[in-house]
């Protein structure tokens with residue numbers, strides 16, 4: 001068995017009476033991408049801060065490739081690259097000056113740095129802005145430069161704390177592509193977000209965090225099946241929808257059916273096989289069907305199911 | 314599959330501290346905050362005060378000349394001086410009675426005393442004129458000393474004039490040909506004004522530098538707020554190297570600012586500070602003490618704003634009690650005694666005592682040690698607290 005890239009066990013942190021992180025444990029394998037998905041205030045940043053040795057944990061253990069993480073100087077830190085939630089760059093220095101500084105702190109020699117800076121700037125598509133001051137960058141460019149600074153020392157694990165917050169759609173797409181490329185090249189990734197689409201798109205495994213607790217963990221399909229969510233066929237229709245709902249719920253492949261204004265929602269195990277009988281049934285009940293949607297269950301509904309609240313407020 | 318064995322790099326804590334310090338210095342220079350506060354401030358204020366102290370010709374002062382010798386020679390010297398300073402910025406007065414009393418009562422800024430037997434001593438070993446100073450009025454004191462020095466250096470000429478008269482078979486001590494002696498005693502007051510204008514720049518420097526270094530010393534707290542500290546701490550930098558680097562950055566910025574004030578006031582405004590080695594030693598001691606105090610202030614403050622408040626309050630207090638402005642004028646009595654313990658007052662005393670041709674470094678060592686001690690204690694306590702906070 002190989003040592004996991006990260007192992008966190010029983011992490012706990014309180015601020016006064018407020019418990020920010022309450023016994024969080026997880027592991028990330030080499031090359032794996034792991035998503036921490038949860039709403040604002042769930043404890044994502046606090047968890048990451050402990051994991052990266054910025055914050056003392058009240059309890060728990062952290063190991064990076066088998067090496068203990070501490071808040072002081074330690075080997076474990078050299079294996080992580082942190083992309084903090086807030087832009088952690090000097091606005092009055094150029095992109096290159098920022099990267100030289102952080103690269104030197106990471107222990108890279110000047111000659112290593114010269115080539116490495118060009119490489120990371122290419123990864124985040126900022127090659128032509130290297131000599132410009134960061135305070136002249138757009139929000140998206142700052143975010144990308146923020147990521148570049150974490151890549152200089154070729155970390156085993158890239159830790160990204162909500163890297164797309166406040167970014168235009170184009171930059172967001174470029175950031176997500178960049179991360180996907182790094183993953184493909186074998187870098188393990190810990191990605192926190194409150195956007196479920198991002199977690200769905202990027203992460204091999206997802207941990208759902210709420211009020212400081214990891215409430216569920218697994219691949220996307222594992223999570224969805226674990227909470228018993230099923231696809232829903234949604235008919236936009238006019239007529240006696242209530243009678244249709246009653247009739248539909250008697251059908252063998254239908255799990256649940258409910259009528260709303262101008263809409264019928266039918267939960268089924270396999271939408272492809274349930275569709276034709278449903279439309280037939282609607283015709284026989286005198287309901288005119290104007291449109292059909294199939295809604296696959298997603299992490300949003302998993303989160304709703306687990307916590308009773310929406311991911312975004 | 315990635316290799317499991319991590320690439321562990323070795324980088325000493327010291328080199329990390331240098332990297333951190335270099336970054337702070339670069340940002341400090343780029344922001345120009347320190348330059349405006351600690352360089353432009355003292356230079357502007359010093360120049361304004363140099364001009365106010367009697368235009369470009371030098372400082373104004375009232376100096377008494379008291380003649381205890383009461384000989385025609387001493388009377389001649391006095392009339393030469395009166396002639397010399399008739400329209401100059403220095404006002405000479407003769408009718409003050411006791412010199413010490415006049416200086417103590419502040420009727421005059423300083424006094425020159427022609428001692429009993431002065432004329433007679435010219436023939437053998439010339440006695441120097443005595444200078445009575447007020448410690449609060451450094452510049453007039455220096456002017457009086459310079460005049461005394463000038464007269465002493467011209468005593469050969471004065472004696473020559475006297476013996477020429479004797480050779481003409483007249484009473485050697487009865488008459489001095491004023492006209493012959495006059496060109497010999499030429500004291501360039503404009504030059505004197507520049508010679509002692511260093512305190513005018515140095516005083517404001519002590520306070521402005523404290524304000525500027527206070528700002529520089531807040532860099533760690535500022536970076537905590539701005540988020541860059543998180544990234545720095547995610548690299549393998551020990552808290553000790555982090556605090557050490559920040560302190561080094563403050564010290565370097567202090568040296569650069571003080572050095573610039575010294576150079577610009579010397580080269581552009583033609584101020585004379587005294588021997589460069591001595592001046593540099595005093596400036597370094599000042600920077601050490603102010604850096605240490607700044608580190609302590611940041612460490613005991615809970616927030617950046619609190620640290621700034623402390624720095625501003627202390628700068629005002631130091632400036633007023635310690636007498637940083639107007640050439641270092643201080644309060645009398647208890648306030649003055651308290652004020653003399655401020656780093657700016659200690660540094661000013663060291664600078665003035667070292668002033669042109671007076672004491673040497675060894676004699677002002679206690680003052681320098683006091684300055685460095687303030688800095689070292691502040692730095693030690695401040696760093697310890699800061700390292701603990703970062704752990």
Ligand SMILES: Nc1ncnc2c1ncn2[C@@H]1O[C@H](COP(=O)(O)OP(=O)(O)O)[C@@H](O)[C@H]1O
Pocket residue numbers: 015018019020038039040041042043044045046047
């Ligand atoms: N420095 C702090 N002091 C007090 N409370 C904090 C501090 N940092 C975070 N918290 C609290 O801890 C909880 C978790 O915060 P955080 O980890 O930032 O959540 P997330 O990153 O998921 O949005 C929140 O309730 C937040 O208010």
Ligand SMILES: [Mg+2]
Pocket residue numbers: 041044045046085161162
């Ligand atoms: Mg957060």
